[in-house]
Amino acid sequence: MTHFAKKGCTTAIVLLLASSFLLTACGKTEATASASGGAPEVTELRYQGGVGSVTFPELADDLGYLAPLKLKFIGNTISGPQDIQAVVTGDTDFGGAFNGAIVKLISAKAPIKPVIAYYGVDENTWTGYYVLDGSPIKSAKDLIGKKIAVNTLGAHHEFVIKEYLHRAGLTTEEIKQVTLVVVPPVTTEQTLRAEQIDVAALGGVLRDKALERGGIHPLFKDIDLFGTFSAGSYVLTDKFIKANPNASRKFVEATAKAIEWARTTPRDEVVARYEKIINARGRKEDTSNVKFWKSTGVAGKGGLISDKEFDTWIHWLVNEGVIKDGQLKIKGLYTNEFNPFVNEKK
Known part of the structure; x- marks a missing residue:
């Protein structure tokens, strides 16, 4: 999100x-x-x-x-x-x-x-990447040349979408042909229904409200990819x-x-x-x-x-070639030192 x-x-x-x-x-x-x-x-x-x-x-x-x-x-x-x-x-x-x-x-x-x-x-909080019922998009390959609405670039949605495309076997050049369009979350459902985009990233309450109105279904979900x-x-x-x-x-x-x-x-x-x-x-x-x-x-x-x-x-x-191997180490990258539950099991 x-x-x-x-x-x-x-x-x-x-x-x-x-x-x-x-x-x-x-x-x-x-x-x-x-x-x-x-x-x-x-x-x-x-x-x-x-x-x-x-x-x-x-x-x-x-x-x-x-x-x-x-x-x-x-x-x-x-x-x-x-x-x-x-x-x-x-x-x-x-x-x-x-x-x-x-x-x-x-x-x-x-x-x-x-x-x-x-x-x-x-299991209760996840994001789905939705298409309209009747959409010709059935698989990752069908996304080539299509538009997917996300709330911002370089964040959760972009990573998940690219991982989905990678796992489906799309090449780097094919992935470049899938266009990510920034759309405010509150208008994403409306933009999808107006067919101004082909796929909408919807999570949480916006997803559930859209599902109440019907006529859409998920092409894939982030929880299915990463658990x-x-x-x-x-x-x-x-x-x-x-x-x-x-x-x-x-x-x-x-x-x-x-x-x-x-x-x-x-x-x-x-x-x-x-x-x-x-x-x-x-x-x-x-x-x-x-x-x-x-x-x-x-x-x-x-x-x-x-x-x-x-x-x-x-x-x-x-x-992805964005950073070099060994450029970042997990040790010291984050800290739990201020968290009162640090000595407890998750």
Whole structure:
């Protein structure tokens, strides 16, 4: 799915009592790692959101997990690569993107560090690549010369589409003849039905709403290609982490706790909370999409990141000729050090 103002945060004079988080899930209480014992070095974190959706940091803020830190919304984005570029340029303090896009940016010497997974693929949360019923497109070969709508280039959808084409045996030249067209997610279904594109990438609530209306079916799905996995991570800059270790830890701890809250809380309660958050922020957004929310999609407990969730895309980019073999090592590429669940099994 789917990711600039000079840093000017004032130092927070806050006394943060050292404590440990307790999470209750399925009647069992699990002790998480204790807070770092120091006050966050900043008072707020700047970020980008998504129209009609709730991010895990926003959920953490609403649940009270993020305090004394506050979030400062600077605008919306539909692009993961753009979101993490905003972190690099200093317009935001954190941002999230598909792990493959993060690897590409790190390979270009961007000083960023993935610190927690925030979206992924499971049996309830996945993306399908849909065609109209009656479409002549039945296989990967049929996509030559056709148009596929994606939310942005260089991210999740592009990687999945190219992997599908590779596995089907298409040559590099044939793959170049499959055109990816950037279309805002909220208008992708309409664009497909108007036959302005041949295939539409649809996931989550937008997929389910489209399926309710009927007349479409998936050509392929990302879960069929890769199975269950965390697909994207939030990043901080190395500079931010070094200057603000307590704020970094607080951000990750709060987000991890929000992920587990969403994972273990009854679905109807999660949806109701999301609706409340959207209505309270007063951005004149439609809350109908969150009614289709099904799961976090995050594979690791509390957003823990695993080697394979980055190693897969390092090898993929090497095979694509985007980076050189050995250019990036998985060791030190990401960190789970701030995650309160780091010593627990996934």
